[in-house]
Amino acid sequence: MIEILKSNLKTEIETKLQNHYSEKINLVVETPKNSELGDISIPVFSIVKVVRRPLLEVVEIVREMIESSKYKDNFSEIKKISGFINIKLNRIKVSQAVINEFSSNQNYGNSNIGIGKTVVIDYSSPNIAKPFSVGHLRSTVIGHAIGNILEKLSYKVVRINHLGDFGTQFGKIIYAYLNFGDKEKVKKNPIDELVKLYVKFHKIAKDKPEIEEKAREIFKELEQKNPKYVELWEYFREVSLKEYMKVYKLLNVEFDHYDGEAFYNDKMASVVKELREKSLLKKDQGAMIVDLGEEYPPALIQKRDGSTLYITRDLAALFYRKRTYDFDEVLYVVGNEQKLHFDQLKAVVRKMGYDYYQDIHHINFGLVLQNGKKMSTREGKVVKLIDVLNEASKLSLKYINEKNPSLENKEEIAKKVGVSAIIFNDLKNYRANDIEFNLKDMVNFVGQTGPYLQYTSVRISSILKENQIDKDSIDYNYYTNDYSYELIKTIDEYRDILLKAKSEYSPSVLAKYLLTLASYFNSFYSQEKVMVEDLIERNSKLYLISIVRYILDDGMKLLGMKVIKKM
């Protein structure tokens, strides 16, 4: 509501200024950083610059324009402070508008900006026959949350898990499996065993480099669909996927497609052909490249031996997705270190003459660090996500036993709290930054954490549980005190926050907002008794906190967290 008022006011005053000074001025209308100053703030420096009149004179003119605004009924105070004009709004009017909007919308916070638009999101994408590491966690939860936010804004979302299920390493694993693998062991514990075989392969290859050649041959035959190898490949893929599904189930993550790299195997020849027809291919040191001039290093399309590379596969996938889903945007949730790759990809697409290179977005993210270094076990191995999730659940169970030992379904709730804590920790900071992974801080339940949000929602639930709310007997006067009004204004921001999270492709915008909302609620709660005698007052407060809970729960769900009623 306030955002709309701001933009209406902006338009109105800009027109008035244009009439007055016959100059076009871009007026800044913002929210003061300190809410004691007011609800809307207009710095007039930019006007002064254009019209070259004394500051105080301009301030006075603008103040008069605001005073005579057609929206003036909404204002309760207009104040000049140095170069700023600060407006306080009529709190009753604001509350009324915000509450009404909430009441009349079944899906508060939504928007129709995405109607008719399709966004393809490529995320998670673990590598077959390798453990699902904490490294994949980031891509998974960021992609999932962005997808949810987009759906809330009415976009059609196509979720693709671009599995790493192809490449020379499969030749190695198949070779190792056939020559020194134990079928029973692999069956029992597929990924761990396959990793061991892969490691063993490299150990042996040190003394017997000729097996590298064997592995390459096997891979080549796999590409040519040698049924024996295809069967093994399918087997590895299946057992790996089965393991990943356990993680996805815990995280509540789903995909529309699991088309991995192999899926595009037969779609690459046409890419090479098209590049050749458009005279973009150039032979260089035996390989085929697309020259990207000064801007970027050349893109390597084809190896000396004729086989294709990463970028070729990504081109094939891109064209397939464009044909199949006719996307308006395609998002690749992939780490920072691949920035150059996506820059090259875009550049090649542009050179091929497709405008939609502009719709390709690399949703980059930083590393997961522990004590400032890339996270790994003591032996230097990758940390398995499932272990981390279990550990977090165990720790939250410990806390529940301390804080609320009589709680029912403790294990189940501990799991929801622990997993959500990890998800929230991943999403609360801007994605391109590295994140520090400290289990204790995440599940410590104190401060800016997932459990803090869940706890706040649970507190509200326990009040609401026993009470009916009558939406028709609300007195907006109860929303005018500072604590309530902060809540009203924050509730009002929800949609804009989601839109901002979308435009930045950063769930952290939402995560940070939820922390603010929860914090305002807890302040409110410590100052304002809800269960008062007066029925109208009680009802008004109950309704307010029920809205807070709605947003907390809705927001947590969008982030991929679990909503609980008790903890």
Place this chain on the structure above:
RNA sequence: GCGCUCAUAGCUCAAUUGGAUAGAGCGUUUGACUACGGAUCAAAAGGUUUCGGGUUCGACUCCUGAUGAGCGCGCCA
């Protein structure tokens, strides 16, 4: 060597994208339960925004140089 990120309180991070007194959480110190959930709240201490120069009425934000950290740069993905 070239390119891309980043540097804010002891620690983890914000800062309306160039606006007012740079804000939160953790940690530290202190206070608040015969209260609707204290996993909470309130308060204090903590800053030359890495360093220099520039642009601007105004710079954490833009330009430039330095220092430090990370990442990438033709036959992996």
